[in-house]
Amino acid sequence: MVSSTIILVFCLVAFAAIHSFMASLPFKRRLVRVLGSKADTLYMPVFSIIAVITISPLVYLLIKNPGPILYIIPSPWRWLMVGVQLIAALVAPRAILDAPHRFKIRSQLSAPKTPEAGPLNIRGIYRWVRDPFLFTGLIIIWFTPFMTVNLLVIYILSTIYLYLGSLHWETRLVTQFGDEYREYQKRVHRIIPHSGAYR
Template identity: 30%
Template sequence: MFGRILSFLYGIVSYVIFLGSFLYAIAFVGDFGVPKTINSGPEAATLWQALGINVLLLGLFAVQHSVMARDGFKRWWTKIVPSHVERSTYVLLSSLVLILLYWQWRPLTEVIWSVDAGLWSALLNGLFWLGWGIVLATTFMINHFNLFGLRQVWLYIKGEEITPLEFQEPGLYKYVRHPLMLGFLIAFWATPTMTLGHLVFAIATTGYIFVGIWFEERDLVRYHGEKYKEYRQRVNMIIPSPKEN
């Protein structure tokens, strides 16, 4: 029983660290309210040094996030880490890599575009918050607590079997296959002032998102077979489509 309690506490701590890193991400990308943002902090000596550091940080997150999500890695990893805390460990390590990115990011403050008009600036700010709202809402549509490892440690402490979730089309998933990624894309690109550093961040994360979708859909077809193939033919990947009757 003591091991179950420790596992549950581990899951809670991992989730709290994730929540902090997620909230910080909003302020980091939005360039407000925190000591270190995408456009603030110590600058690198040269443009190429800054680009190298930033690309390395983004690449580290992409590799960690993608490799640890693959079935082959999970089969090896769960020989070391108990399966009921595998997701919490993934969430924790992803959060720590994000924190490293926030800490070591080198700003590139050359302005690519700036929207000063009140209406258009307000629209872009509104889209920024809409994007993050979609991200958060989507996590609850697909079981927020399973996504971030809390369901697994809760079932373990109760002594119940951890079963996979069935394929469903809740909420926004009726209109777009990857609303979570759509939310991130909106949040990363919607800004009244696009600096070079922010542009590098947006381009790199956009590329990673589409690569990640390719890997994820390959796994989903393997898990759900014809059901997901039919869903993929019927619903657009990123651009929302009207729901068919």
């Protein structure tokens, strides 16, 4: 069981390393130099495909070697938890739809307060929570209605990775949008949805 856990952790670390490298600014600068104006169009589809490919071994091994069962939530509560997971999965894509400018490579690489950087333009789900990816990701993870030893290890490490990734992402946003984003940080929580929409 220990060996299967180690292999799973290795798969997660490998996925995280590839994911972080492809999300890094040096990689994106290189991509822009090679692909030019096509970089923004091709980046997200290719990034998503590679993410699916690199996470697949981890998912497969978790299914094959889940480890001892820690708990299973009984009905009807398990279906309530699954329903919450499905809602979170449906909400997650809004993060891209409500702020497409945040994910454009040229905007990320540009200097703050330039036309290329674009406006912060808080709208949609971002009026309620600063990092909807982290928010929905944690819900999908921790509302799983059963838990095994290996799953718990992967979930804890994934939570740490997601949170550190969120911190790193926001340092970029502060660089990109400056004081406007700092003011936004004061008024809207990173994970916990804001009681009143940001205006």
